[in-house]
Amino acid sequence: MDFDFSDDQEQLRDAVRKWVDKGYDFERRRKTVAAGGFDRSAYNELAELGLAGLYISEDAGGMGMGPVEGMVVMEELGRGIVLEPLTQTLIAGGVLSGYAGDALKAQWLPKIASGEALVVLAYQERKARYKLDICEAKSTQSGAGWSLTATKNMVPAGDQADAFIVPATVDGKIALFLVERGAAGVATRGYGTQDGARAADLQLTNAPASLITTDGLVALEHAIDIGIAAACAEAVGVMDKTVAITAEYMNTRKQFGVAISSFQALRHRMADVKMQLELARSMSYYASLKLNAPADERRCAMARAKYQLGTSMRFVGQQAVQLHGGIGVTDEYIVSHYFRKLTQLEMTFGDTLHHLGEVSARMQDTAGVFA
Amino acid sequence: MDLAFTPEEQKFREDIRAWVKDNLPADISHKVHNALRLSRDDMQRWGKILGKKGWLGHGWPTQFGGPGWNAVQKHLFEEECALAGAPRVVPFGPVMVAPVIMAFGNAEQQQRFLPGIASGEGWWSQGYSEPGSGSDLASLKTRAERRGDKYIVNGQKAWTTLGQYGEWIFCLVRTSSEGKPQTGISFLLIDMKSPGVTVRPVRLLDGECEVNEVFFDNVEVPAENLIGEENKGWTYAKHLLSHERTNIADVNRAKRELERLKRIAKTEGVWDDTRFRDEIAKLDVEVVALEMLVLRVLSAEKTGKNSLDIAGLLKIRGSEIQQRYSELMMLAAGPYSLPLIQEAMEAGWQGDAAAGALGGFPGGVVANAPLASTYFNMRKTTIYGGSNEVQRTIVSQVVLG
Numbered sequence: 001m002d003f004d005f006s007d008d009q010e011q012l013r014d015a016v017r018k019w020v021d022k023g024y025d026f027e028r029r030r031k032t033v034a035a036g037g038f039d040r041s042a043y044n045e046l047a048e049l050g051l052a053g054l055y056i057s058e059d060a061g062g063m064g065m066g067p068v069e070g071m072v073v074m075e076e077l078g079r080g081i082v083l084e085p086l087t088q089t090l091i092a093g094g095v096l097s098g099y100a101g102d103a104l105k106a107q108w109l110p111k112i113a114s115g116e117a118l119v120v121l122a123y124q125e126r127k128a129r130y131k132l133d134i135c136e137a138k139s140t141q142s143g144a145g146w147s148l149t150a151t152k153n154m155v156p157a158g159d160q161a162d163a164f165i166v167p168a169t170v171d172g173k174i175a176l177f178l179v180e181r182g183a184a185g186v187a188t189r190g191y192g193t194q195d196g197a198r199a200a201d202l203q204l205t206n207a208p209a210s211l212i213t214t215d216g217l218v219a220l221e222h223a224i225d226i227g228i229a230a231a232c233a234e235a236v237g238v239m240d241k242t243v244a245i246t247a248e249y250m251n252t253r254k255q256f257g258v259a260i261s262s263f264q265a266l267r268h269r270m271a272d273v274k275m276q277l278e279l280a281r282s283m284s285y286y287a288s289l290k291l292n293a294p295a296d297e298r299r300c301a302m303a304r305a306k307y308q309l310g311t312s313m314r315f316v317g318q319q320a321v322q323l324h325g326g327i328g329v330t331d332e333y334i335v336s337h338y339f340r341k342l343t344q345l346e347m348t349f350g351d352t353l354h355h356l357g358e359v360s361a362r363m364q365d366t367a368g369v370f371a
Numbered sequence: 372m373d374l375a376f377t378p379e380e381q382k383f384r385e386d387i388r389a390w391v392k393d394n395l396p397a398d399i400s401h402k403v404h405n406a407l408r409l410s411r412d413d414m415q416r417w418g419k420i421l422g423k424k425g426w427l428g429h430g431w432p433t434q435f436g437g438p439g440w441n442a443v444q445k446h447l448f449e450e451e452c453a454l455a456g457a458p459r460v461v462p463f464g465p466v467m468v469a470p471v472i473m474a475f476g477n478a479e480q481q482q483r484f485l486p487g488i489a490s491g492e493g494w495w496s497q498g499y500s501e502p503g504s505g506s507d508l509a510s511l512k513t514r515a516e517r518r519g520d521k522y523i524v525n526g527q528k529a530w531t532t533l534g535q536y537g538e539w540i541f542c543l544v545r546t547s548s549e550g551k552p553q554t555g556i557s558f559l560l561i562d563m564k565s566p567g568v569t570v571r572p573v574r575l576l577d578g579e580c581e582v583n584e585v586f587f588d589n590v591e592v593p594a595e596n597l598i599g600e601e602n603k604g605w606t607y608a609k610h611l612l613s614h615e616r617t618n619i620a621d622v623n624r625a626k627r628e629l630e631r632l633k634r635i636a637k638t639e640g641v642w643d644d645t646r647f648r649d650e651i652a653k654l655d656v657e658v659v660a661l662e663m664l665v666l667r668v669l670s671a672e673k674t675g676k677n678s679l680d681i682a683g684l685l686k687i688r689g690s691e692i693q694q695r696y697s698e699l700m701m702l703a704a705g706p707y708s709l710p711l712i713q714e715a716m717e718a719g720w721q722g723d724a725a726a727g728a729l730g731g732f733p734g735g736v737v738a739n740a741p742l743a744s745t746y747f748n749m750r751k752t753t754i755y756g757g758s759n760e761v762q763r764t765i766v767s768q769v770v771l772g
Binding site for chain 1: 380443630663769
């Protein structure tokens with residue numbers, strides 16, 4: 001039982017933090033938001049740091065690292081509310097490494113690791129909400145390959161990505177496919193999202209696809225769990241910075257002739273915010289440390305973690321705005337951007353109520369971290 | 372970073388578990404698992420069993436006869452005791468006054484008092500709070516006036532837990548009214564059999580007498596019972612409060628009680644009610660999060676890092692969780708938590724067997740008898756040990772300066 005980070009992990013954290021502080025300031029981010037919410041050159045800079053290959057083995061050109069390194073990186077990106085979707089890259093690296101055949105791995109993993117290819121998960125369907133086993137997308141075998149017909153929504157950076165990981169059914173059973181954006185029968189419509197980033201609807205009409213695995217639901221659940229652990233870590237970074245911004249504001253803003261941080265009602269609210277932050281950090285650790293556990297244990301852990309993180313994100317985000325007062329609801333001031341990011345993260349990979357249901361359905365007679 | 376305990380820690384846990392299994396009397400663990408009334412004898416019997424093994428002062432360093440365990444080992448010991456249904460160690464002797472005597476008492480005092488605390492023979496009480504001094508403890512008024520080789524003590528202490536059984540009481544007393552209130556306080560050990568000491572039990576909202584008022588009327592206390600220097604008592608008391616930070620979260624007991632809540636929910640039929648079960652599910656996550664918080668503090672203590680900024684959260688969260696599980700247990704039993712039948716909280720109560728269905732506990736499940744009582748009792752947890760509002764003020768200093 002040990003929660004210290006290794007020297008290598010601390011160095012990784014420093015490197016990412018340095019890039020966020022120096023290379024990704026609020027002005028650059030603002031320009032990216034105005035330009036549509038995705039900046040390929042910023043994504044390439046993340047890849048140059050090696051982050052795109054975090055979950056890809058060294059012989060495939062990646063760094064071969066694990067969930068704790070993923071957590072460290074995502075915390076730092078969260079601190080800077082970075083728009084480019086590295087979570088998707090962690091998912092793609094993890095899922096292709098874990099479930100794809102050798103040819104597909106050889107074709108895609110080095111390109112993902114280098115940043116040459118951005119591969120994102122396209123799974124959201126209208127009727128599924130947060131459920132993973134509801135899938136209307138269909139695939140049929142055509143000669144040596146497959147073709148897919150599907151409509152997917154809210155695909156991160158969907159009109160900028162190079163390829164998609166897409167669940168679709170084969171004879172009623174979910175399988176996982178890889179579809180290239182440039183292929184025939186692929187259409188996208190991009191739009192901005194509430195957090196300032198970018199997503200797209202994806203329409204596939206008999207689009208050619210490569211099969212990743214016929215064990216699609218297992219792989220999709222794993223993909224989502226990689227996403228949940230990353231989102232939890234990212235949220236901790238976002239909240240950490242939100243709390244720091246709010247504390248600084250409270251110590252500067254004066255009303256009735258004194259700093260508003262001197263008022264007990266506000267101080268106690270801040271104590272509650274700190275509580276939610278630390279519970280969230282604890283459960284983010286828990287999520288990352290359980291990411292390689294057997295599937296049942298892993299799924300239960302992610303549900304617990306995302307429930308806590310969702311609860312914390314909503315409270316910390318709302319209270320940060322409230323503690324700022326009027327300036328908190330402006331677009332010009334930074335805290336509203338953090339609030340919007342937290343709101344979007346809460347509803348990504350299953351919201352708080354969804355995961356409460358998951359915890360409730362999976363609950364055992366035992367209790368605690370080791371149960 | 373690793374969630375798993377080391378093989379050595381795991382072995383330690385298994386050894387403790389085996390020992391507790393062999394040595395914890397079944398009648399006592401039955402009472403603890405069902406929240407039945409514990410007698411003085413129950414508490415002291417377990418204390419003496421631990422004392423004989425050298426584990427009553429399980430946080431003590433080896434030089435005073437303790438096992439010299441580190442923070443993780445202490446946690447594992449407490450966890451195994453809690454999960455097995457051992458009563459909480461009555462903390463006033465081994466956990467509260469002993470470390471002060473070790474750190475600030477003289478050799479004579481250490482030889483005189485520590486063996487009786489370590490063995491579980493002596494029963495200690497805590498004399499801190501007063502009717503007018505709760506959160507503002509430093510305003511305390513109980514006076515000790517030096518006369519020759521004695522102190523004459525006058526005043527009143529309040530909320531003295533289990534003081535009706537106490538043989539000795541460690542008190543904060545005012546020895547000076549000069550300067551700041553904190554600088555005129557001394558730490559005095561008082562024999563509760565001394566003439567002029569009166570103990571009055573206070574009945575609480577759960578019907579039990581858990582706390583007492585203790586009156587001092589010209590009580591003569593030998594000056595040799597003063598710990599450390601006169602007017603330095605506040606420093607010693609603060610030293611005491613800085614210890615046992617993770618213990619106050621009581622997460623091990625919360626795990627045991629959450630499992631009990633799940634059993635009660637099944638018996639009472641609310642486990643299959645989604646609306647109710649979701650409330651248990653929330654608590655399930657809250658307990659995991661609290662345990663992770665505790666483990667983070669322990670990990671930091673093990674490697675000697677500063678964990679102060681999160682340790683303050685443990686008391687707040689731990690007490691809220693204790694209140695919540697007791698509340699949900701009561702709500703699970705619903706109307707069957709409401710009959711107030713004091714005898715049913717004694718182990719082995721069967722009611723009137725001859726009266727058939729009308730002779731037992733209403734509804735037939737005697738385990739429901741203490742649920743409301745426990746709920747009422749648990750209101751204390753957000754008040755004692757520094758109220759949660761005082762704790763929030765402390766936490767806010769970490770964030771806002």
